Amino acid sequence: MTPAKKPAGAKALGRRALPLRKPAFLGDAGGWEDPEFLPASLRLQLLPVILERQRHTPQEADDFLAACGRIAQVVMEGRRRLTFAHEREQVEAVVVAAGDLLKAMQRLGGDAVEGIEAHTIHPTGLLSRTWDWVEVLEAATRDAVESIPADTRSKPDALTAAELTRLVVQAYWRRFGTLPPISQDGWFVAFMQRLGAHFGLQTGARPVRDAIDRARASANALRSRTDFRE
DSSP: OOOOOOOTTOOOOOOOSSOOOOOOOSSSTTSOOOTTSSOHHHHHHHHHHHTGGGOSOHHHHHHHHHHHHHHHHHHHHHHHHOOHHHHHHHHHHHHHHHHHHHHHHHTOOHHHHHHHHHTOSSOSOHHHHHHHHHHHHHHHHHHHHHHSOSOOSSSHHHHHHHHHHHHHHHHHHHHHSSOOOOOTTSHHHHHHHHHHHHTTOOOOHHHHHHHHHHHHHHHHHHHHHOOOOO
16 A cells, blocks of 8 residues: 655654753753852851841842852853853844744744644633743843853953843842842942952942843833733
């Protein structure tokens, strides 16, 4: 019996033997986390700063400080082994892939849309919600590419200080749902100054203001693209 021929131009997609493993997306997912990267003496200095005016509970402050330790380890170790050119290449690949996915989705016809929706276990509207989030991802990665320095030979410490501050601000935003205070004499500037000084970096008022302004712009762009409703 002669096997049926595939339609001209058809591709055999097949199925993966195993699904792709979802990464941790923790910045340096392949690295080893050192819980003592921030020494106990430094933690004892930083905890009271976070707890100023009882803005957060001791547990919240401790968890945030642990996150800062992970970020500091990624930044300080990463600057010695990951070039900005390689980082830019990785992020640009996501920009291109996200854009290609949006273009492919834009070409879907009515029957194709119904077929995809019929094969999902999620409520209807999967494609619409996916479009919104992929559009956000594309915009975020484009912004990230623009923020990656092209050359680290000039003022490498300033670039490292800016990166450390940016990531700590983002961690605070994700954890508490709001941005830290931008005031020059506020607790967050004092916190970043002490954290950066431990690594020989100047992470004072200006890097904090720049990081918070960038995070606020990203937050506004994010809200304009999706209402975040589940």
